Amino acid sequence: MTVSAPHPSPLVSLRDVRFAYGEREVLRGIDLSVHRGQVVAIMGGSGCGKTTLLRLIGGQLRATGGTVEVEGRDVARLSGSELYALRRRMGMLFQFGALFTDMSVFDNVAFPLREHTDLPAGMVRDLVLMKLQAVGLRGAAKLHPNELSGGMARRVALARAVALDPMLILYDEPFAGLDPISLGIIGQLIRKLNDALGASSVMVTHDVHESLAIVDYIYFVSDGRIVAQGTPDEIRASRDPFVHQFVHAEADGPVPFHYPAEPIERLLGGEGA
Structure with a gap:
């Protein structure tokens, strides 16, 4: 550690x-x-x-x-x-994830980037894929929350929480x-992402x-x-x-x-x- x-x-x-x-x-x-x-x-x-x-x-x-x-x-x-402005520099992982159920995994992670930046679509796409790669779920980008296990949903929520590099x-x-297993994965991701972001x-x-x-x-x-x-x-x-x-x-x-x-x-x- x-x-x-x-x-x-x-x-x-x-x-x-x-x-x-x-x-x-x-x-x-x-x-x-x-x-x-x-x-x-x-x-x-x-x-x-x-x-x-x-x-x-x-x-x-x-x-x-x-x-x-x-x-x-x-x-x-x-x-x-x-x-x-201060909140844009914070990320929040809500209890049980609180994903938008009518959005895909990709769109859930893209949401804060689209709301708070003027980045072009291609850059948003690349950033979302990088965040999903970091939590091991790049292959689930097109799925919806109802198609995810509890542990996968929590990892998507974590990717969304760090989308803006808070x-x-x-x-x-x-x-x-x-x-x-999911608990151990989330714990290690919390530590690794915190250190990688300098957060x-x-x-x-x-x-x-x-x-x-x-x-x-x-x-x-x-x-x-x-x-x-x-x-x-x-x-x-x-x-x-x-x-x-x-x-x-x-x-x-x-x-x-x-x-x-x-x-x-x-x-x-x-x-x-």
Whole structure:
């Protein structure tokens, strides 16, 4: 695995970031950084705010407190045109791919090139074929999403996400629903494409073991806060109870198995809940 040397200033920086949906507080003072060339994973239980972090970085949401900076610019302070210009330098792999079902594989990958550039058709064709070649699916260019396996669809979505050679790639559960072979392929492609493009990647995922094999740094989120962080080696060696429970998929621990309730002994033989 090739790891690029970190740039002195992070490409993505979140400082004391807070966010709430109405009265429900989701993020409670998040601090994290992503340096150039890094693949960074954000892990945690369902509903802990991982995908919200991606939306804050991409500017779909605005923090209720703190700052979100990309390339040194406060995303919340960008004008509409500035935000769209920034997003053109980002790639996004949505959960389950989110391919356009009425378009061919070729047209799915060509879509961002046609939308955001004035490149001639011949150059678009060559770029699309190169991206599909990179994910091993040049021969599937004429197929439609309903003709693809889950793993193939995810690879097409990955080719689309890097079509514009982004500086930053965001991944929302890239391994969800994949068989072990497809999961391994996607993991290696994420690492290889990040390194080949000289990009940075932020990956929201539940898949601990595949992530530990490809990422440079990991943040664990629980109850809206960063509760642990470190390199893969540091995470493997961690004695932190939350990290240990998450990495080893233990049913009980800091994240309890039982939802809070009064002792069952008080209810048995009584009138019920």
